Every structure is written in structure tokens, then in C-alpha cells.
Amino acid sequence: QVELVESGGGLVQAGGSLRLSCVASGFIFSGYTMKWYRQAPGKQRELVALLTSGGTTNLADSVKGRFTISRDNAKNTVYLQMNSLNTEDTAVYYCNAKSPWPPFNEYWGQGTQVTVSS
Numbered sequence: 001q002v003e004l005v006e007s008g009g010g011l012v013q014a015g016g017s018l019r020l021s022c023v024a025s026g027f028i029f030s031g032y033t034m035k036w037y038r039q040a041p042g043k044q045r046e047l048v049a050l051l052t053s054g055g056t057t058n059l060a061d062s063v064k065g066r067f068t069i070s071r072d073n074a075k076n077t078v079y080l081q082m083n084s085l086n087t088e089d090t091a092v093y094y095c096n097a098k099s100p101w102p103p104f105n106e107y108w109g110q111g112t113q114v115t116v117s118s
Contacts, residue, residue, distance in 0.1 A: 002026035002107050004095045009112030012085055016116070020080040022095030022109055033098045034071055034078040038091035038114075045094070049080060053100065062088070085116045 008020040020036070033052045039045040049059045049069035057069055068081040078095060095109035 004097060004107055004109035006093065006095050006109045006112040009093060009114045011115045011117060014086050014116055014118050016085050017081070017083045018085065018114060020082070020093055020095075020112060020114075022078045022080075024076045024078070024095075024097060024107075027097065027099070027105070027107070029076040029097070030073040031100060033100065034069075035096040035098065036069060036078075036080045037094045037096055038089075039094070039111075040088075040091040043091075048093070051078065082114070085114075087116050087118050090114060090116050 003025045004022055006020060006022045008018060010018065012018055031053050033050060035050040036048045037045050038048050047060060048063055049067055051057050051069045051071055059067060066084045071078045092111040092113050094111045097107045099105040
């Protein structure tokens with residue numbers, strides 16, 4: 001049974017930091033590309049960061065220099081370190097796993113709320 005469980009969200013003041021975690025189970029975590037998406041109220045879900053199995057990372061322009069994505073394959077966990085948070089970072093953050101092998105299965109977590117107050 002595949003499962004992605006996010007944690008670490010919460011309420012933080014502007015300028016603060018949070019670290020999100022996503023623990024995976026039920027698939028070969030080390031081979032998957034891991035991503036963090038977010039969705040703010042009334043907006044489309046957007047890709048925030050990705051990290052491939054080979055270590056390639058990509059960050060949205062809006063978070064470059066502030067957010068870092070990392071993974072610990074021994075713990076089947078991907079992290080999103082978020083620094084210098086601002087109110088525009090307020091959203092539900094979702095963990096995503098994408099297989100590099102056909103049929104390219106894709107899995108989602110349930111999301112964790114991040115609220116940044118001014």
C-alpha cells in the first residue's frame with residue numbers, strides 16, 4: 001500500500017522558517033523523483049521543488065534562494081526547508097512521487113497547511 005505522509009506545516013510569522021517532511025512507503029522511494037507542490041486558496045496547484053533520484057534539483061523562481069529540497073533514502077523521506085517565509089507562501093503543501101519507469105505511477109500525499117502571518 002502506497003502512502004505519502006506530510007508533516008511540519010503550521011503557523012509562522014513572516015521571515016520565519018519551517019521544514020516539511022514527507023515519509024513514503026509502499027514503493028521504491030530511492031528511484032522516484034520527489035516533488036513538492038503547493039496550492040493557495042483560489043489558485044492552481046503549482047510545482048515548488050523537485051529532486052530526482054540522481055540528485056538533480058529544480059526550484060520555482062519564487063522560492064529560489066529561500067527553499068531547499070533534500071531527501072534521505074535510508075529514511076524514505078523528502079524534506080522541504082523553507083526560510084524567509086512571506087505571506088505569499090501561505091498554501092497547502094503536497095508531496096508527490098513520480099516513477100521514472102513505465103507506467104510512470106504517480107502518488108500524492110494528503111497535504112499540510114502552511115500559514116505565514118504578517
